[in-house]
Amino acid sequence: MTVTAERPAELTPRRPDRGPGSRADGWIRRAPLLPALVFTIIVTQLPFLFTIYYSLQSWNLVRPGSRQFVGLDNYILVFTDSQFRQVALNTVLLTAGSVLFSLILGLLFALLLDRAFLGRGFIRTLLITPFLITPVAAALLWKTVLFDPTYGLINFVLSPFGAGDTDWISTFPLTSVMVALVWQWTPFMMLLILAGLQSQPHDVLEAARVDGANTWGVFREVTIPHLRRFLELGIVLGAIYLINTFDAIYMMTQGGPGTASANLPFYIYQRAFLGFDIGQSAAMGVVVVVATIIVATFALRLIFRSFSGGEET
Amino acid sequence: MAEVEFDQASRIYTAGAKPAVNRLDLEIDDGEFVVLVGPSGSGKSTALRMLAGLEEIDGGQIRIGGRNMVGVPSRDRDIAMVFQNYALYPNKTVGENMAFPLKMRGVPREERVTKVKAAAEILGLSEYLDRKPRALSGGQRQRVAMGRAIVREPQVFLMDEPLSNLDAKMRVSTRTEIAAMQRRLGVTTVYVTHDQVEAMTMGDRVALLKDGELQQFATPAELYDKPANAFVAGFIGSPAMNLFTLPVSEEGVRMGSSELALPRALRSRIADAGLSTVQLGIRPEQWSVGSDATGSGVKAQVDVVEELGSDAFLYAHLDDGEQTPVVVRTGGRSGARRGDQIALTPTSEDLHLFDPSTGERV
Numbered sequence: 001m002t003v004t005a006e007r008p009a010e011l012t013p014r015r016p017d018r019g020p021g022s023r024a025d026g027w028i029r030r031a032p033l034l035p036a037l038v039f040t041i042i043v044t045q046l047p048f049l050f051t052i053y054y055s056l057q058s059w060n061l062v063r064p065g066s067r068q069f070v071g072l073d074n075y076i077l078v079f080t081d082s083q084f085r086q087v088a089l090n091t092v093l094l095t096a097g098s099v100l101f102s103l104i105l106g107l108l109f110a111l112l113l114d115r116a117f118l119g120r121g122f123i124r125t126l127l128i129t130p131f132l133i134t135p136v137a138a139a140l141l142w143k144t145v146l147f148d149p150t151y152g153l154i155n156f157v158l159s160p161f162g163a164g165d166t167d168w169i170s171t172f173p174l175t176s177v178m179v180a181l182v183w184q185w186t187p188f189m190m191l192l193i194l195a196g197l198q199s200q201p202h203d204v205l206e207a208a209r210v211d212g213a214n215t216w217g218v219f220r221e222v223t224i225p226h227l228r229r230f231l232e233l234g235i236v237l238g239a240i241y242l243i244n245t246f247d248a249i250y251m252m253t254q255g256g257p258g259t260a261s262a263n264l265p266f267y268i269y270q271r272a273f274l275g276f277d278i279g280q281s282a283a284m285g286v287v288v289v290v291a292t293i294i295v296a297t298f299a300l301r302l303i304f305r306s307f308s309g310g311e312e313t
Numbered sequence: 314m315a316e317v318e319f320d321q322a323s324r325i326y327t328a329g330a331k332p333a334v335n336r337l338d339l340e341i342d343d344g345e346f347v348v349l350v351g352p353s354g355s356g357k358s359t360a361l362r363m364l365a366g367l368e369e370i371d372g373g374q375i376r377i378g379g380r381n382m383v384g385v386p387s388r389d390r391d392i393a394m395v396f397q398n399y400a401l402y403p404n405k406t407v408g409e410n411m412a413f414p415l416k417m418r419g420v421p422r423e424e425r426v427t428k429v430k431a432a433a434e435i436l437g438l439s440e441y442l443d444r445k446p447r448a449l450s451g452g453q454r455q456r457v458a459m460g461r462a463i464v465r466e467p468q469v470f471l472m473d474e475p476l477s478n479l480d481a482k483m484r485v486s487t488r489t490e491i492a493a494m495q496r497r498l499g500v501t502t503v504y505v506t507h508d509q510v511e512a513m514t515m516g517d518r519v520a521l522l523k524d525g526e527l528q529q530f531a532t533p534a535e536l537y538d539k540p541a542n543a544f545v546a547g548f549i550g551s552p553a554m555n556l557f558t559l560p561v562s563e564e565g566v567r568m569g570s571s572e573l574a575l576p577r578a579l580r581s582r583i584a585d586a587g588l589s590t591v592q593l594g595i596r597p598e599q600w601s602v603g604s605d606a607t608g609s610g611v612k613a614q615v616d617v618v619e620e621l622g623s624d625a626f627l628y629a630h631l632d633d634g635e636q637t638p639v640v641v642r643t644g645g646r647s648g649a650r651r652g653d654q655i656a657l658t659p660t661s662e663d664l665h666l667f668d669p670s671t672g673e674r675v
Contacts, residue, residue: 204401208413210392211465
């Protein structure tokens with residue numbers, strides 16, 4: 001006996017003309033979101049289009065009547081500007097350094113806070129405090145209270161050892177800014193990693209101990225793989241915030257000496273609002289946005305991979 | 314392989330409070346399968362974790378192969394443990410999970426691979442070696458946990474309720490597999506469960522704990538036939554043994570309005586103990602059921618009939634004014650129905666007698 005199965009005439013389901021799933025129904029759902037979309041376009045995309053437009057102009061505010069269309073000249077200047085390259089490198093160093101050091105310190109503090117000891121709650125509160133301070137105030141604190149060559153606490157502490165006369169901020173401008181940023185961002189990393197540590201199932205740790213792992217073995221083989229997604233998240237979020245650092249640089253070094261401690265946002269600000277070179281700074285802005293989009297695409301992919309990794313049970 | 318000894322081992326969580334495990338004494342022979350069983354909070358898991366080195370030994374000693382384990386970390390005890398929730402490493406594949414104990418002991422890579430493959434073969438996990446635990450079913454995860462324990466070839470296996478997360482059917486088949494594997498490997502095994510059926514079917518010997526104290530440590534048959542006290546009697550056996558506290562009379566005991574004659578041997582044991590009331594234990598299968606009309610025996614009324622096919626359990630209450638519940642096993646399709654009046658007579662001479670004040674066997 002032969003059975004002939006009838007092939008379905010249409011393999012793809014057709015969109016219904018009305019009711020749920022129809023084109024009209026889709027618009028009923030989407031329409032309430034339109035105002036938000038329009039608003040977002042107005043405040044983010046239109047300025048960007050203006051920026052692109054300005055970047056094709058030669059326009060310096062201190063020379064009235066200088067405005068003229070110059071094509072891609074501004075971009076050529078950006079890429080031949082050695083200062084811009086220096087500042088781009090500063091940005092990478094500052095972001096990567098701050099994220100990395102605050103991640104390592106955060107991991108150490110999180111491991112400390114993950115064990116029970118007397119006064120843990122109090123210590124935890126103290127450790128979180130730097131994150132709660134306004135960034136400008138924190139930068140000012142580091143500049144005046146700690147790093148100041150005359151009144152600074154660091155020199156005061158070091159003076160008995162005969163090393164108390166360094167002008168930290170002028171000698172190591174980028175490092176000084178990085179120290180302040182690490183100080184402020186360590187609590188964030190610590191909290192994130194602590195959440196990871198405390199979500200670790202106890203029986204897995206016990207199993208590793210029974211299976212013959214020593215403390216380091218448990219940490220390397222069980223804890224670190226478990227923390228991986230938390231570390232990744234810390235890196236991505238930290239990088240997103242720290243790449244835009246402005247306040248610390250503005251308060252501590254003004255990007256100086258020269259451009260030794262300037263990062264891209266600060267350099268663009270200098271060019272636009274201190275140098276009044278709108279065309280040049282607009283071109284830099286566009287370059288930075290494009291670069292950021294490229295980096296962020298990878299970064300976002302990393303975030304989504306962390307979250308879509310599936311539940312570990 | 315080694316013998317395991319609990320010597321007055323205690324675990325005290327808070328000073329002054331009742332110990333979680335109180336002066337536990339167990340001598341487990343080499344290659345023996347011992348089940349620790351008891352209700353929740355009996356200290357059975359704590360005792361196992363003390364043996365594993367996951368809990369402190371606050372008093373006494375625990376010895377593995379004659380070596381005192383007080384202060385010895387888990388990794389130096391040469392044991393392998395199967396956890397209730399399996400505790401597999403979520404970021405490692407099945408093969409890496411099973412190889413982990415070997416890796417931590419510095420076993421070379423080729424040897425690890427060979428051993429893991431052999432163990433996976435036994436457990437039917439060969440095709441899953443590259444999967445992550447989350448892609449496995451509960452039963453497969455359980456077997457990975459077993460595999461991780463057996464590749465080690467440890468001196469002692471410790472198992473903490475390894476079957477409690479499996480469905481009923483799987484539990485029965487895995488139960489047999491574990492018991493068979495243990496017999497073949499001949500590794501001393503300590504197994505914790507709250508399920509007395511698992512305890513009875515798997516263990517060479519069973520240690521019954523309650524409130525951190527050992528109640529009885531004996532073979533399953535002995536535990537069933539000669540329970541050391543009323544608690545053991547009530548815990549072992551399903552449905553539980555019927556326990557009645559009854560006044561002693563001339564010919565035996567008074568049960569409600571009727572008199573239950575006891576064999577001479579039992580009567581003399583009561584007399585020797587000098588008891589005026591006694592706790593009488595009768596297992597559900599130690600009753601014979603007659604219809605009410607025949608007269609002799611204890612009168613009862615059936616409340617519920619549990620028909621299991623091969624046999625049936627009658628849940629009834631006695632006509633003694635206090636509605637004392639009683640469970641009776643009869644053959645399947647006995648025809649008994651709710652509301653039936655029945656007359657019960659003990660069939661066996663081996664009834665259990667306990668001192669009502671201490672609960673100890675008379």
